[in-house]
Amino acid sequence: MPLNFLKPTYTVESVYNLSVAELKDQGIKAVLTDLDNTLLAWNNPNGTPELHAWLKEIKAAGIEVVVVSNNTWDRVEKAVSGLEVDYVAWSLKPMPRGILKVLKKQGLQKENVLMVGDQMLTDVWAAHLAGVKSVLVKQLVESDMWQTWLNRSLEKLAKKLIYSQKHPLIWHATFKEAVFARENDKN
Template identity: 45%
Template sequence: MFSKFKPTWMVDAIYQITPEQLAKHGIKGVLTDLDNTLIAWNNPDGTDELKNWLKNLQEAGIPVIVISNNNHHRVRLAVDKFEVDFVARALKPLGKGIREGVHRLDLSKDEVVMVGDQIMTDIRAAHRVGIRSILVKPIVQTDSWKTQFNRFCERRIMSYLQKKNPDMIWQGEIK
């Protein structure tokens, strides 16, 4: 039952995922959540680390599309400065936004990965569409009020999954 929430990989931070690691797994495109994955939910400016990560992927020819449940205006304000495409109102954990992202990338599902900080939305949506997923730790430990209930449920699901799957440990890279 909870296997639908199990990520393919667990990495400490999105910035640790390199083009070389992605290529090793045949990944040619990245879909990513926005809040607490790329940027702190309460600070949309991003960091130099984020800008360097996006630049490295761009130079490697790996496109990035942000998949967010936020409205169009909020997502556009956050990502315009990073020059990446986005899908707003993605309706995660449903697969709508991820399917749209895969379609825009014009890649097969085997060549795409979803990166996010929530198992109940990002990872579950990736499973629904049939793509691999990378769970990352949230950038900041606080959440908007809308996310706090999910975090409560996620702690219980993660505890169960990690008991059943001792290989579910945080890594410094995707292996």
């Protein structure tokens, strides 16, 4: 299939739908996540109560959460300052640089890591290049930072080429559903 490098391993409605039990069931020890419109709405720097509850639960279970963002160090540091998570800024996605840096620094095995993001052209592609599983999530808010409009336009075209009426893009409510759907697709 053309553009396989942009096709996510899993599709889940939100990063907050990745439950501790489901992550542990799949052997996930770290969730790497994009920042804007994935973990935080780009225009809501403090995050939601849902975000804070999810982070607390994930961290309490011993699963690492690391932000891997293309934003500047100042922007990312300010955004995550109240979240108590590690981060890599200027990661240059779709290059795998930021993801590989986290793997090396934390001593993580690729099969125990998920890269979660709202963009196929940056997050999903970078995950594939780094050799980790990708989770595409819906963007938290419909608006974007001005720099993202070109990616969104190209992504719409890529989605038309990758997905069809016969094989549509399906958003799953839980990670468990996404894993089940992927396993059934292989059969």
